[in-house]
Amino acid sequence: MRAIRLMLLLSLAACTTLFSDESTVTIYSGRGEALVGELLARASRETGVPLRVQYGSTPELVTRMVVEADQTQADLLFAQEITHFQPLVRRGMLARLPDDLSEGLDPRFIDQAHHWVGTSGRLRVLAVNAESVPPDARPRSLRDLAQPEYASKLAWAPQNAAFQAHVSALRALWGHDETARWLRQVHASGPRTFPKNAPIVQAVADGVVQMGWVNHYYLHQSRISNGAVVNHSFAEGDAGNVLLVAGIAVREGSPRVEGATRIVRWLLSEAVQESVAQSSWEYPARLGVPTHPDVAPLDPIGLADLDPDHLSDLAPARAMLRELGLL
Amino acid sequence: MSIGVRPPSARTVALAFVAVGVVVVWPALGLGYGLFRAPAALTSAELWSALPLLRDSLLLSVAVAVSATLLGGWLAWIAERLRYPGRSALALFALLPLATPSYLLAATFERAQVMLLGPSYSLRGLVAAWLVLTLVTAPVVQLVVASALQRSSANEEEAARSLGASRVALLRSVVLPRVQAGMVFGFVLSFVYALSDFGAVAVLDAPVLTFRLYQAVASHQLGQATLYGLLLSIAAVPLLLLAGRLRGKARAGVANPRAPARLPAGTVEAGLAVGTQLMVGGLGTLLPLVELARWVARGLTQPDATFASLGIPALHTVGASFFGAVLTLLLALPVTWVAARAPRLSGIRQAGWIASALPGPLLAFGWLLCALWAGTYLGLPYGVVMSSGLLLLLGYATRFLAEAAAPLEAGILHLDPRQEAAARSLGAPRSRWLLRVVAPALTPATGGAFVLVFIAILKELPVTLLLGGPAGLSTLAFRVFDRYNEAMFHDAGLAGLILLATTLTALLFTLERP
Numbered sequence: 001m002r003a004i005r006l007m008l009l010l011s012l013a014a015c016t017t018l019f020s021d022e023s024t025v026t027i028y029s030g031r032g033e034a035l036v037g038e039l040l041a042r043a044s045r046e047t048g049v050p051l052r053v054q055y056g057s058t059p060e061l062v063t064r065m066v067v068e069a070d071q072t073q074a075d076l077l078f079a080q081e082i083t084h085f086q087p088l089v090r091r092g093m094l095a096r097l098p099d100d101l102s103e104g105l106d107p108r109f110i111d112q113a114h115h116w117v118g119t120s121g122r123l124r125v126l127a128v129n130a131e132s133v134p135p136d137a138r139p140r141s142l143r144d145l146a147q148p149e150y151a152s153k154l155a156w157a158p159q160n161a162a163f164q165a166h167v168s169a170l171r172a173l174w175g176h177d178e179t180a181r182w183l184r185q186v187h188a189s190g191p192r193t194f195p196k197n198a199p200i201v202q203a204v205a206d207g208v209v210q211m212g213w214v215n216h217y218y219l220h221q222s223r224i225s226n227g228a229v230v231n232h233s234f235a236e237g238d239a240g241n242v243l244l245v246a247g248i249a250v251r252e253g254s255p256r257v258e259g260a261t262r263i264v265r266w267l268l269s270e271a272v273q274e275s276v277a278q279s280s281w282e283y284p285a286r287l288g289v290p291t292h293p294d295v296a297p298l299d300p301i302g303l304a305d306l307d308p309d310h311l312s313d314l315a316p317a318r319a320m321l322r323e324l325g326l327l
Numbered sequence: 328m329s330i331g332v333r334p335p336s337a338r339t340v341a342l343a344f345v346a347v348g349v350v351v352v353w354p355a356l357g358l359g360y361g362l363f364r365a366p367a368a369l370t371s372a373e374l375w376s377a378l379p380l381l382r383d384s385l386l387l388s389v390a391v392a393v394s395a396t397l398l399g400g401w402l403a404w405i406a407e408r409l410r411y412p413g414r415s416a417l418a419l420f421a422l423l424p425l426a427t428p429s430y431l432l433a434a435t436f437e438r439a440q441v442m443l444l445g446p447s448y449s450l451r452g453l454v455a456a457w458l459v460l461t462l463v464t465a466p467v468v469q470l471v472v473a474s475a476l477q478r479s480s481a482n483e484e485e486a487a488r489s490l491g492a493s494r495v496a497l498l499r500s501v502v503l504p505r506v507q508a509g510m511v512f513g514f515v516l517s518f519v520y521a522l523s524d525f526g527a528v529a530v531l532d533a534p535v536l537t538f539r540l541y542q543a544v545a546s547h548q549l550g551q552a553t554l555y556g557l558l559l560s561i562a563a564v565p566l567l568l569l570a571g572r573l574r575g576k577a578r579a580g581v582a583n584p585r586a587p588a589r590l591p592a593g594t595v596e597a598g599l600a601v602g603t604q605l606m607v608g609g610l611g612t613l614l615p616l617v618e619l620a621r622w623v624a625r626g627l628t629q630p631d632a633t634f635a636s637l638g639i640p641a642l643h644t645v646g647a648s649f650f651g652a653v654l655t656l657l658l659a660l661p662v663t664w665v666a667a668r669a670p671r672l673s674g675i676r677q678a679g680w681i682a683s684a685l686p687g688p689l690l691a692f693g694w695l696l697c698a699l700w701a702g703t704y705l706g707l708p709y710g711v712v713m714s715s716g717l718l719l720l721l722g723y724a725t726r727f728l729a730e731a732a733a734p735l736e737a738g739i740l741h742l743d744p745r746q747e748a749a750a751r752s753l754g755a756p757r758s759r760w761l762l763r764v765v766a767p768a769l770t771p772a773t774g775g776a777f778v779l780v781f782i783a784i785l786k787e788l789p790v791t792l793l794l795g796g797p798a799g800l801s802t803l804a805f806r807v808f809d810r811y812n813e814a815m816f817h818d819a820g821l822a823g824l825i826l827l828a829t830t831l832t833a834l835l836f837t838l839e840r841p
Binding site for chain 1: 361376434437438441449451529530532538539541542544545546547549625626629631632635688692695696699702703709710713792793796797799801805806809810811812813814815816817818
């Protein structure tokens with residue numbers, strides 16, 4: 001009985017459901033609480049806009065918005081990748097943002113139609129076990145991964161949205177057939193498949209695999225390294241050097257557009273961009289804001305020449321992966 | 328059914344149907360409403376490519392159910408009928424994998440292989456998923472079967488022993504019929520768990536139909552996901568019907584049963600018992616525990632690694648689990664009562680099983696669509712319904728009705744009909760009989776059901792994420808998932824350790840009871 005009483009008390013204390021007033025802006029955040037929880041709390045404090053955050057995976061939150069349609073509670077969608085905005089754009093569910101929001105931003109973070117705006121970026125890299133793959137043995141191009149000597153040492157995550165976004169980019173850069181051929185060749189050498197990026201970095205550190213095709217910041221977040229794992233970028237302009245952009249959008253018809261836009265503006269401000277770059281190791285959206293000292297600047301790396309529009313729809317990439325038996 | 332057992336009253340039958348209507352039919356109607364709004368179809372190519380995945384889903388689930396039933400049955404038997412040093416502590420130790428989220432166990436299973444056998448060794452795919460899911464579900468079977476063994480009277484077993492029956496004969500003729508229902512329920516629980524799991528199979532790269540279903544949800548094709556879910560449910564029906572028949576005829580128990588004396592275990596038997604318990608607890612709990620502790624330790628050595636406060640997530644977890652378990656039990660009680668006492672209506676049980684076989688996200692979307700329907704046609708404000716938390720609790724009830732029903736029905740089957748007959752002949756009204764006789768006799772079964780559901784909700788994720796978010800809920804399981812996703816292993820580790828400690832506490836409180 002004592003136990004039941006204790007549980008009841010704890011439960012009552014726990015049931016402090018958040019009641020919110022009319023001005024509370026609701027964010028569906030596909031970006032994890034670990035990444036943006038504190039940031040959004042700060043946004044609310046500094047802008048004076050009350051915020052309510054609902055976390056989830058970005059694809060699932062987008063599906064939820066599609067299903068909820070005009071009954072959705074979301075005023076803002078904070079997406080892990082801008083690729084996820086397209087189904088909402090198609091349905092006319094995203095509001096046009098003020099043009100001046102994009103001023104001073106890196107063009108890669110700007111949507112020409114102003115339906116969304118990029119807030120930060122993550123570079124696709126090879127996380128490499130420094131000891132077993134010395135610098136001269138690392139592939140110079142993403143294409144090299146199709147060679148069995150590399151592919152058999154590789155880990156990848158075809159179910160992961162970042163992987164799918166990169167395949168989407170490859171379709172734009174190489175064409176459908178070439179991308180399919182390359183994927184088939186890599187797959188034939190039996191890379192290790194993981195459901196997401198984080199365990200890949202761990203597997204590289206443990207020596208289970210020698211290389212993992214991931215986003216750059218997992219290495220920093222995991223605090224694994226001490227030099228045991230390094231992020232490797234390909235030759236300048238290679239299709240492996242793709243920047244994935246996280247972004248935010250306001251829902252069309254939201255009665256709290258003003259508050260929602262104020263949050264977006266705050267996220268893009270120089271001071272906040274600086275703090276994001278330093279605390280989360282991501283690439284800032286604003287020009288002139290330095291990256292974290294541990295993160296390689298984008299310029300010398302040389303990104304693949306890619307129009308952000310090519311990253312806007314994952315459906316063809318997913319269909320391709322399904323056809324190849326990777327999904 | 329034994330003579331003297333009253334069939335359920337019309338009111339109880341009505342209550343049971345209302346409960347099933349609420350928990351099973353509503354979310355199904357919600358998904359139907361979704362299909363009505365956005366019709367979907369599977370092309371023949373999609374269907375053909377899904378069939379091998381469906382086959383593997385069924386193969387994996389049946390294999391897990393068989394091995395978990397055998398392993399869990401053995402664990403229950405040694406814990407309840409054998410005497411050897413350290414028995415109580417080891418029995419508790421073997422139950423701990425109940426607390427481990429399957430994806431976390433799968434991840435540590437991989438790591439254990441690396442540490443013990445070297446980096447090049449890798450057991451992945453369906454066999455690895457089978458091992459991991461067996462470890463997670465065997466303790467469920469152990470709890471259900473142990474509870475049946477506790478309620479079995481000593482008389483029959485001791486009579487058989489004194490007549491010189493061998494252990495095998497005793498097991499086959501006396502014990503198994505008593506625990507048959509519990510074992511079938513354990514089989515079903517393991518089966519539906521494995522069928523609806525996504526975490527372990529994803530980590531261990533064992534493609535099954537839930538892969539395809541989740542990709543459909545991620546591609547915003549909820550209609551297609553519903554059709555895959557329907558395929559999964561239809562494929563599970565024959566086995567669930569068969570399980571309902573295998574439950575066997577009800578063998579009434581006796582009131583206040585005296586447990587048989589435990590047999591002293593021989594050296595080999597004791598070694599085998601201890602070995603099994605250590606293996607299950609060690610692989611299912613100790614390994615994940617060591618891994619989580621390693622993550623935390625690594626964070627402690629890094630000056631810039633911070634640990635987020637766990638007070639609110641811990642409170643939310645306990646609150647959601649408590650209220651979710653209470654509601655699930657309240658809804659499960661009339662359903663199991665009718666299923667146990669009205670053979671012609673026993674199909675009601677399978678409805679709960681099928682609901683529990685649905686993957687979490689699909690089920691949560693079913694409830695969400697119900698709320699949308701209510702918003703459109705009944706004028707109930709969608710936002711208020713979502714943020715009330717009621718849908719979350721109902722979602723838990725749908726997901727875990729089978730978990731609650733298994734120990735409850737086993738308990739109802741063991742009620743002593745003589746007590747009921749005595750109460751009736753003494754003119755006691757039904758309500759008094761229920762309160763004074765049935766309720767105390769069902770207390771252990773209710774406690775078992777409560778802890779099973781409480782622990783299941785502790786580590787639940789998809790329903791919590793979709794239906795709990797609008798209510799402002801942030802649980803420990805979410806914290807582990809969120810931090811793990813972002814490679815913040817140290818923070819995930821701490822939340823995981825607290826989750827395991829909470830489960831252990833819940834188990835200790837429950838197992839305190841004689």
